[in-house]
Amino acid sequence: MLGNPRTLLAKALRGRYAIGAFNVNNLEILQGVIRAAEAQRAPVIVQTSEGAIEYAGMTELLAMMHTAAKRASVPVVIHLDHGKNLDVVRAAIRSGYTSVMFDGSSLPYAENVARTRQVVRWAHANGVAVEAELGAIKGVEDFVSVAERDAAFTNPEQALDFVTRTQCDSLAVSIGTAHGAHKATGDITLDVARLRRIHALLPKTPLVLHGASSVPDDLVGATHLYCTMLGDCHRLEGAKGIPDAQTRLAIRHGVTKINTDTDLRIAFTAAVRETLIEDTTVFDPRKLLGPARDAVQTIAERRIAVFRSKWKT
Numbered sequence: 639m640l641g642n643p644r645t646l647l648a649k650a651l652r653g654r655y656a657i658g659a660f661n662v663n664n665l666e667i668l669q670g671v672i673r674a675a676e677a678q679r680a681p682v683i684v685q686t687s688e689g690a691i692e693y694a695g696m697t698e699l700l701a702m703m704h705t706a707a708k709r710a711s712v713p714v715v716i717h718l719d720h721g722k723n724l725d726v727v728r729a730a731i732r733s734g735y736t737s738v739m740f741d742g743s744s745l746p747y748a749e750n751v752a753r754t755r756q757v758v759r760w761a762h763a764n765g766v767a768v769e770a771e772l773g774a775i776k777g778v779e780d781f782v783s784v785a786e787r788d789a790a791f792t793n794p795e796q797a798l799d800f801v802t803r804t805q806c807d808s809l810a811v812s813i814g815t816a817h818g819a820h821k822a823t824g825d826i827t828l829d830v831a832r833l834r835r836i837h838a839l840l841p842k843t844p845l846v847l848h849g850a851s852s853v854p855d856d857l858v859g860a861t862h863l864y865c866t867m868l869g870d871c872h873r874l875e876g877a878k879g880i881p882d883a884q885t886r887l888a889i890r891h892g893v894t895k896i897n898t899d900t901d902l903r904i905a906f907t908a909a910v911r912e913t914l915i916e917d918t919t920v921f922d923p924r925k926l927l928g929p930a931r932d933a934v935q936t937i938a939e940r941r942i943a944v945f946r947s948k949w950k951t
């Protein structure tokens with residue numbers, strides 16, 4: 639069934655669990671994610687980035703997601719991830735997304751407020767929820783000094799002003815997560831003290847964690863094993879994600895939507911690579927992508943277990 643993002647996130651906030659938001663680029667990933675949510679009896683958010691839309695088309699992706707949502711036995715939210723182009727955001731609002739993210743985090747503060755406010759007006763007039771972002775979500779290595787890192791992270795007082803002025807429904811915060819498979823070189827510790835301050839000032843605003851994949855060793859190991867057999871194994875060296883314990887801690891302090899993309903990509907690739915190397919006679923795309931779909935389901939179920947959204951439909 640199609641889920642209402644506001645109701646689902648409000649319930650998650652009260653119940654101290656998070657809803658998994660999984661990036662979808664094709665049919666197999668979508669099916670893997672929906673099957674995982676149904677197996678866990680968990681509400682789920684399927685989201686497409688501007689990149690996914692460029693790759694597969696908004697109309698095509700929406701048709702697949704709507705069909706899947708309607709047939710699913712659990713609530714499914716259809717979300718636009720990292721909308722930066724206002725034309726794409728507006729098209730998403732008009733076309734049937736139930737929720738959109740407007741990412742104005744790289745803009746000067748006043749402009750982020752003004753554009754987010756505009757998107758909120760368009761979206762709310764169409765019954766669509768808005769996620770906004772304040773603070774830069776980058777790799778830890780991108781910061782030269784502690785002061786620089788501090789400046790990029792979400793400022794709690796500014797977050798309160800931002801949500802009050804924009805009336806956005808949920809807020810993506812920067813507290814030490816990073817996009818991609820290489821989130822840090824050393825240990826990862828999220829700035830939970832900052833998160834607690836934001837949550838204390840905005841107790842009713844669902845907070846969103848981006849760049850939160852776990853990059854599990856066994857999956858990275860699987861891609862390594864098979865790429866070693868190909869004689870080229872550098873791409874995922876040093877890959878590192880957010881430890882599950884850190885994610886659980888964030889959920890205790892207002893985080894109710896957690897994005898996962900990298901973990902799905904790694905699982906998908908490991909499965910395709912395994913099939914291609916284990917059986918060089920395979921040339922049926924279904925035999926390549928079927929196991930990848932199963933791998934996506936497995937990792938999505940693992941994520942849902944960490945988020946504690948099992949049985950929360």
Ligand SMILES: [Zn+2]
Pocket residue numbers: 720817848849897
């Ligand atoms: Zn993101």
